Amino acid sequence: MNLTLNIWRQDGPEAPGRMVTYQLADVSGDMSFLEMLDVLNESLITKGEEPIAFDSDCREGICGMCGLMISGNAHGPVTTTTCQLHMREFHDGDSITIEPWRADAFPMIKDLVVDRSSFDRIIQAGGFISANTGSAPEAHSVPVEKRKADRAFEAAACIGCGACVAACPNASAMLFMGAKVTHLGELPQGQPERYARVVKMVAQHDHEGFGGCTNTGACADACPKEIPLDVINTLNRDLRGALGRGR
Amino acid sequence: MATPTLLQGEQTARRTTVFMKILMASTGALFVFYVLMHMYGNLKIFFGYQAFDEYAEHLREMLTPILPHTGFLWLFRVLLILSLFVHAYAAFTLWSRANGARPQRYAVKSAAKGAARSKMMRWGGVALLAFLVFHLVQFTIAKVNFNGNFTAAQLGDSTGKLVIASFQLWWVVLIYVVAMVALGMHLFHGVWSGAQTLGLTDSAASRRLAHATAHVVAGVVVIGFLLPPLAILFGLVK
Ligand code: HEM
Ligand code: SF4
Ligand code: FES
Numbered sequence: 001m002n003l004t005l006n007i008w009r010q011d012g013p014e015a016p017g018r019m020v021t022y023q024l025a026d027v028s029g030d031m032s033f034l035e036m037l038d039v040l041n042e043s044l045i046t047k048g049e050e051p052i053a054f055d056s057d058c059r060e061g062i063c064g065m066c067g068l069m070i071s072g073n074a075h076g077p078v079t080t081t082t083c084q085l086h087m088r089e090f091h092d093g094d095s096i097t098i099e100p101w102r103a104d105a106f107p108m109i110k111d112l113v114v115d116r117s118s119f120d121r122i123i124q125a126g127g128f129i130s131a132n133t134g135s136a137p138e139a140h141s142v143p144v145e146k147r148k149a150d151r152a153f154e155a156a157a158c159i160g161c162g163a164c165v166a167a168c169p170n171a172s173a174m175l176f177m178g179a180k181v182t183h184l185g186e187l188p189q190g191q192p193e194r195y196a197r198v199v200k201m202v203a204q205h206d207h208e209g210f211g212g213c214t215n216t217g218a219c220a221d222a223c224p225k226e227i228p229l230d231v232i233n234t235l236n237r238d239l240r241g242a243l244g245r246g247r
Numbered sequence: 248m249a250t251p252t253l254l255q256g257e258q259t260a261r262r263t264t265v266f267m268k269i270l271m272a273s274t275g276a277l278f279v280f281y282v283l284m285h286m287y288g289n290l291k292i293f294f295g296y297q298a299f300d301e302y303a304e305h306l307r308e309m310l311t312p313i314l315p316h317t318g319f320l321w322l323f324r325v326l327l328i329l330s331l332f333v334h335a336y337a338a339f340t341l342w343s344r345a346n347g348a349r350p351q352r353y354a355v356k357s358a359a360k361g362a363a364r365s366k367m368m369r370w371g372g373v374a375l376l377a378f379l380v381f382h383l384v385q386f387t388i389a390k391v392n393f394n395g396n397f398t399a400a401q402l403g404d405s406t407g408k409l410v411i412a413s414f415q416l417w418w419v420v421l422i423y424v425v426a427m428v429a430l431g432m433h434l435f436h437g438v439w440s441g442a443q444t445l446g447l448t449d450s451a452a453s454r455r456l457a458h459a460t461a462h463v464v465a466g467v468v469v470i471g472f473l474l475p476p477l478a479i480l481f482g483l484v485k
Contacts, residue, residue, distance in 0.1 A: 006354070008354075019354060069353060069355075071355050071357070072353060072355040072356045072357035073357045097354060097355040099353055099354060099355070102349050102351050102352065102353055103348060103349055104347060104348050104349065104350055105348070117251065118251070121251070121252075121253050124253055125253060125254060167357075167361065168361060169345070169361045169362040169364075169365045169366075170341075170344075170345035170348055170349075170365065171345070171348035171349040172264075172345075172348070174265075198260075199258050199259065199260045199263070200254075200258050202260075202263040202264070202265050203254055203258035203259075203262065203263055204253065204254050204258075205264075206262075206263055206264050207252075207254050209347065209348055210348055211264075211341070211344050211345035211347075211348035211349070212264035212265075212267060212268060212341040212344055212345065213264070213265075213268065213444075214341075214345075214361075214364065214365045214368060214440065215436075215439065215440040215443045215444065216361035216362075216364040216365060216436075217361065218361025218362070219361075221361075229443075229454075230448060230449065230450075230454065232443065233443050233446055233447070233448045233449055234446070234449070235265070236265055236268070236269070236443065236444050236445065236446045237445075237446025237449070238446075239260055239263065239265045239266065239269070240269060240445070240446050242260045243260045243261070243266070243269075247259060247260050
């Protein structure tokens, strides 16, 4: 298939950015979206032009590096990561607009690459449990209710890709944070730091410049790992719990 | 620009955006209770302006003689006004935060429900605020009669008569129709959103319940508030 690609180009954090249009011919439906960009980049390199910078690592949908805004949809038109999106989802003659995640807390690095280390700092602020390390404990020594184990597992699927922030009208990271708070808060190991955690994480989130939540659900619709909106409910409930405990 | 630093020291829940939302949700819940009571009171006009005026007098006598005449009414009014300040302050603070959180917009936006809903809540809220001022001046503060067919002497100090006179004018009814649609839309999202903000939507069943409650409250409020003005406009209540 032949495609028209409108791609955001920006040389660096302070450089002015612009949309540039490229024509790409003979794209196979079996290519992944990133392979399609690889092909475009090879043709640019052959012509002596600067290739388009974009992020990727695992290319198997588990690392969360490859976020792109594709014609207004985070990670494109289907519920998956950009690396797992295939060109068969598009049609001959399509025009596709590719932009980086837009959020004040995800500063621009180059072209389609943004800096998501604000997520790392939110985790650093409280998204962990303190436990003695050593050999793995016997799995049955701490019983976990099936319902809680399932919910923790579902929330733990978050890969930190940032699609929730990218899709949110307020550029809020509540779904990401809710996933972490739920994942740790449902398990016995997460209890001692539960209420301190939620306050520290939300405070760091706000400090990074993310917006507040309006419960619109655009995040959950965009999430490649289908993290449900109710993790934000858990986050809110834990913050209310922290208030009640004088934090 | 974001500040790439890790916050040091103790943090408090009261300084977070989630706390702002909790303030908005609790004041919102008070408004919902108030609005439902107000709607119920308005329906008294179907039993004549005397019944309406009597109800208004009962509100002034609530909890007397423990409280003085209009004592309860004033306590409730003060609570509502304070809540409105808190609600609007939180709304505008979060609105401005949200604008700052995405300084560079997307060239192509998906037709996602998200952006439309946030806009609806914010601009709809501003519309409600403007309506509130108009409404209070019209019926409470200045008691303005726009209907030339009624003289001040005819109306006396009966709010019930003023209501009937006012809604005989199509343009007054139109303002109320627009305002109540705005209110319905605000509650359509707000009641669900408030439930989630207060941490009440833990299970699939409670989520469904919150959505259903939001839709029912929005519907009841719009219909309940618009029945009297429409009935008066079409001459069913005189
Ligand atoms: C001063 C005018 C008002 C403004 C500027 C305003 C604005 C807002 C905004 C921006 C939200 C947040 C929406 C969201 O989180 O999705 C909200 C929520 C809400 N509003 Fe208002 N509003 C106003 C008046 C009212 C009135 C008169 C009522 C009652 C009838 C009301 C009831 C609610 C409720 C129940 C919520 C849900 C709270 C939550 O989202 O957690 N608001 N309002
Ligand atoms: S919640 Fe979903 S969209 Fe957000 S960072 Fe995690 S995986 Fe990505
Ligand atoms: S490159 Fe790892 S998730 Fe896409």
